[in-house]
């Protein structure tokens with residue numbers, strides 16, 4: 395019974411849903427509808443009425459970016475909804491409120507965030523967002539901790555891993571587009587032509603490919619926590635001082651460092667692409683702000699994770715019976731877990747930096763720089779730093795080393 399929504403049919407489809415009419419009434423002549431989906435997979439409508447505005451998101455039975463030659467199951471909307479529910483519990487106030495879900499129609503109706511816009515647009519425009527690092531650091535820490543057996547009862551965690559394991563096609567996209575395709579001449583890949591030489595070097599580097607495969611093994615089989623799974627700057631909506639996290643359709647159980655690693659990569663790509671977007675005069679102040687945002691995101695992540703460790707360790711892992719909560723041993727164990735998270739985050743970061751310029755789904759940070767003679771050297775810095783992160787993850791012991799490395803690569 396699934397029927398794709400359109401601007402023309404949406405009013406008649408929604409006017410019988412209580413969760414809709416209780417918010418925007420029944421006079422559909424006053425509704426204004428726009429399709430605004432600019433992501434790679436779904437339809438997204440804004441339905442505006444005098445009383446309120448709603449977001450209506452519907453999964454398509456194929457990958458929007460590619461077309462119906464790449465079918466994609468509608469059941470992914472079920473997992474997206476389940477993920478939103480968990481994120482709302484684990485990191486309250488950071489995701490849009492859900493008003494309605496219809497599994498058969500793969501439809502989620504939710505809060506319209508206003509005046510938020512996609513963070514990536516702000517980063518390209520050189521706009522600073524106050525509190526971004528705090529929101530993102532705490533979101534990553536809370537979802538990582540509270541979705542793991544540090545917090546959850548073992549049986550609940552296993553059941554949830556079982557539930558999410560039914561969502562097979564979405565992780566398969568990440569396994570191909572993120573972990574595999576960048577490292578060979580895959581059919582859907584594309585790249586800036588001037589990068590051919592550097593790409594050849596990356597694709598012939600066996601040590602690097604081994605490390606990426608090792609990380610993919612972790613991604614595919616290490617179910618530490620429920621990750622957002624696609625935490626790039628297009629999955630964050632911000633005002634000048636408030637940010638929310640959207641689009642958890644790639645949620646799955648995976649390594650705790652996955653989200654913060656992917657987020658860091660997207661901050662770094664914003665950083666490296668800046669010379670293509672602004673004049674020398676504004677450059678160093680804004681690039682400095684991006685690097686400070688990376689550092690502060692990790693500081694908030696660590697502080698929040700340690701706080702949860704000390705106050706909410708209710709799962710089977712590191713129980714108080716083995717570790718005194720106030721004692722040295724528990725703090726050292728927490729530091730050890732955080733080191734392991736940083737290691738994974740650094741590898742993921744490098745891999746994400748590669749896939750956004752080598753594989754199918756590029757980002758506007760680089761892609762909107764039309765002059766390829768400007769874009770290519772900036773992408774090259776990003777590729778080189780990505781390789782360094784992957785090959786030397788275990789030698790990067792703190793986030794300052796990563797931001798200093800970015801400054802080194804940024805000078806060309």
Ligand code: SR1
Pocket residue numbers: 433434435457459567568571572624755
């Ligand atoms: C075919 S989907 C391509 C990409 O879009 C999503 O936002 C994910 O990042 C995915 O890898």
Ligand code: MG
Pocket residue numbers: 433434624629641643
């Ligand atoms: Mg998305």
